[in-house]
Amino acid sequence: MLEQALKHLRYAMILRDCAGASRDPAARQLFMTMASLHETRGRRLLRRVRPRAEAKAPPPDRPWHSGRSARR
Secondary structure (H helix, E strand, O other): OHHHHHHHHHHHHHHHHHHHHOOOHHHHHHHHHHHHHHHHHHHHHHHHHHHHHHHHOOOOOOOOOOOOOOOO
C-alpha cells in the first residue's frame, strides 16, 4: 500500500511539472486537476498506512524506566 501511495505522489509531481511546461491553458488545467487527484489519493493511502506502521512499531527503549513506580 505504501508503494501505491508513493506512486500516486510521484504521478502528481510529474503532472505538476507538465502543467508548468504547458502553454495551453486547457492542458495546464487538466494536468493540475489530475495532479490534485493523484495527490489526494496518495495522501489518503499514506493516512491508512501510518496507523498500521505505528501499531507494528516496538515500544521505545527506555532504560531509565523499570516499569514500576518507586516506593514512597
